[in-house]
Amino acid sequence: MRLRIDLAYDGSAFHGWAAQPGLRTVQGDLEAALGTVLRVPTVSTVCAGRTDTGVHARGQVVHVDVEAIPDLALLARRLNGVLSADLRVRRVVIAPDGFDARFSPLWRRYAYRVCDGVPDPLTRGHVLSWPRLLDVDAMNQASAALLGLRDFAAFCKQREGATTIRTLLALFWVREGDLLTGTVRADAFCHHMVRSLVGCLLAVGEGRRPVGWPAEVLAAAVRDPAVTVVPPHGLTLEEVGYPPDAELAARRDEARTKREPA
Amino acid sequence: MRLRIDLAYDGSAFHGWAAQPGLRTVQGDLEAALGTVLRVPTVSTVCAGRTDTGVHARGQVVHVDVEAIPDLALLARRLNGVLSADLRVRRVVIAPDGFDARFSPLWRRYAYRVCDGVPDPLTRGHVLSWPRLLDVDAMNQASAALLGLRDFAAFCKQREGATTIRTLLALFWVREGDLLTGTVRADAFCHHMVRSLVGCLLAVGEGRRPVGWPAEVLAAAVRDPAVTVVPPHGLTLEEVGYPPDAELAARRDEARTKREPA
Numbered sequence: 001m002r003l004r005i006d007l008a009y010d011g012s013a014f015h016g017w018a019a020q021p022g023l024r025t026v027q028g029d030l031e032a033a034l035g036t037v038l039r040v041p042t043v044s045t046v047c048a049g050r051t052d053t054g055v056h057a058r059g060q061v062v063h064v065d066v067e068a069i070p071d072l073a074l075l076a077r078r079l080n081g082v083l084s085a086d087l088r089v090r091r092v093v094i095a096p097d098g099f100d101a102r103f104s105p106l107w108r109r110y111a112y113r114v115c116d117g118v119p120d121p122l123t124r125g126h127v128l129s130w131p132r133l134l135d136v137d138a139m140n141q142a143s144a145a146l147l148g149l150r151d152f153a154a155f156c157k158q159r160e161g162a163t164t165i166r167t168l169l170a171l172f173w174v175r176e177g178d179l180l181t182g183t184v185r186a187d188a189f190c191h192h193m194v195r196s197l198v199g200c201l202l203a204v205g206e207g208r209r210p211v212g213w214p215a216e217v218l219a220a221a222v223r224d225p226a227v228t229v230v231p232p233h234g235l236t237l238e239e240v241g242y243p244p245d246a247e248l249a250a251r252r253d254e255a256r257t258k259r260e261p262a
Numbered sequence: 263m264r265l266r267i268d269l270a271y272d273g274s275a276f277h278g279w280a281a282q283p284g285l286r287t288v289q290g291d292l293e294a295a296l297g298t299v300l301r302v303p304t305v306s307t308v309c310a311g312r313t314d315t316g317v318h319a320r321g322q323v324v325h326v327d328v329e330a331i332p333d334l335a336l337l338a339r340r341l342n343g344v345l346s347a348d349l350r351v352r353r354v355v356i357a358p359d360g361f362d363a364r365f366s367p368l369w370r371r372y373a374y375r376v377c378d379g380v381p382d383p384l385t386r387g388h389v390l391s392w393p394r395l396l397d398v399d400a401m402n403q404a405s406a407a408l409l410g411l412r413d414f415a416a417f418c419k420q421r422e423g424a425t426t427i428r429t430l431l432a433l434f435w436v437r438e439g440d441l442l443t444g445t446v447r448a449d450a451f452c453h454h455m456v457r458s459l460v461g462c463l464l465a466v467g468e469g470r471r472p473v474g475w476p477a478e479v480l481a482a483a484v485r486d487p488a489v490t491v492v493p494p495h496g497l498t499l500e501e502v503g504y505p506p507d508a509e510l511a512a513r514r515d516e517a518r519t520k521r522e523p524a
């Protein structure tokens with residue numbers, strides 16, 4: 001029996017999602033809590049977005065296989081009773097057939113938040129403070145040129161044998177006062193991709209690079225040392241989109257083949 | 263020469279506004295920073311709202327008298343260079359004649375934020391988590407009955423010789439998803455007034471007290487032990503409203519006479 005768990009967390013005090021011996025991680029905390037509440041010795045979870053150290057989530061999705069069906073509302077309450085306040089279970093449901101948190105998604109949506117005025121102390125944990133004014137129109141123009149099915153090698157930390165071809169479905173910026181929110185949505189992301197894209201676009205926003213520069217970097221398709229990876233704390237995994245239940249298994253098989261060829 | 267300083271702070275790590283020996287306070291940090299940057303041995307500041315331990319501000323206003331006019335933009339930058347990230351100077355201007363941060367305001371506006379669903383870990387520092395569903399319509403009905411010029415003794419920590427008569431100008435709640443924001447605006451507030459009003463209204467919201475109860479408590483005009491003072495971390499001083507410059511001095515003299523009779 002597979003459960004789907006929706007999570008939110010403040011990534012500040014976690015060494016990212018992936019369990020690592022001796023370090024506090026989201027996966028480590030969640031699996032320990034599941035072990036306690038379900039009274040099982042080991043639990044193995046799989047997530048939709050393996051967030052790095054310091055990255056937050058409001059819409060992380062996880063699956064876990066269990067022996068027996070627990071009372072789901074009670075399970076969520078008990079998990080939140082065991083977990084720290086910086087990690088919350090939003091809901092627990094029985095996953096539909098073919099559901100795989102990692103391979104079934106159609107897309108992941110991240111938000112990157114930047115303040116180019118005096119930073120608000122109440123949101124400083126999840127908003128990057130930028131010391132120079134940003135031109136949101138220039139950033140949006142540069143962003144639009146990156147959309148579509150592309151090889152994002154220029155923006156990714158390369159991993160042996162893994163493809164860096166992704167479909168960037170949305171990339172745009174909205175200004176509210178001195179807060180800029182960048183929305184980034186793709187079928188999947190390779191390592192450091194969002195933070196490299198944002199670093200590239202902030203260089204355009206502050207006028208250090210021309211509007212056409214990000215598209216040039218992308219076209220080169222090799223890691224460009226001039227692209228800065230922005231700090232993790234401005235980044236939040238907001239939502240993961242899954243297909244209708246009937247298409248979950250097909251989507252899972254397709255994505256697995258594409259991203260992890262045998 | 264008087265300066266007006268606008269401040270924002272995360273109150274979590276401060277023992278409130280007012281300087282106290284051996285404790286970290288907003289006034290203590292600000293006066294130390296001003297002393298350093300202005301190169302003077304002592305500085306004395308006055309604020310619009312003396313926030314309690316754990317209460318936040320986005321729109322705190324302070325005045326300070328200085329000998330010489332510094333470069334104001336540079337002063338703000340230097341102060342922010344010296345201050346910790348949880349306390350930010352939003353701007354520094356030369357105060358108009360008759361300006362008194364404490365006595366010139368026409369009103370103070372506070373927000374109290376409550377979440378009655380699974381709390382968002384990213385905002386947990388300034389949003390109270392409430393374990394039961396809240397009826398925002400009932401809370402708004404009860405709130406409306408408290409408006410106007412009243413003796414708020416029932417909601418105030420009494421202080422010898424000080425009046426508890428205030429004009430409550432606005433009190434209403436807005437729900438966005440599971441986040442409720444209460445807006446409270448009055449000419450001035452006595453100690454614990456906002457948090458007692460909110461405690462009273464949450465009892466109505468969760469159905470523990472009838473809609474008419476807060477008005478009954480108010481009418482009794484004595485401190486009611488059944489009214490709970492809610493935790494400070496949901497409370498933020500959002501804005502202070504001052505009259506046009508020509509009316510600052512008159513307003514200051516009027517408010518001083520009313521609130522601190524000789």
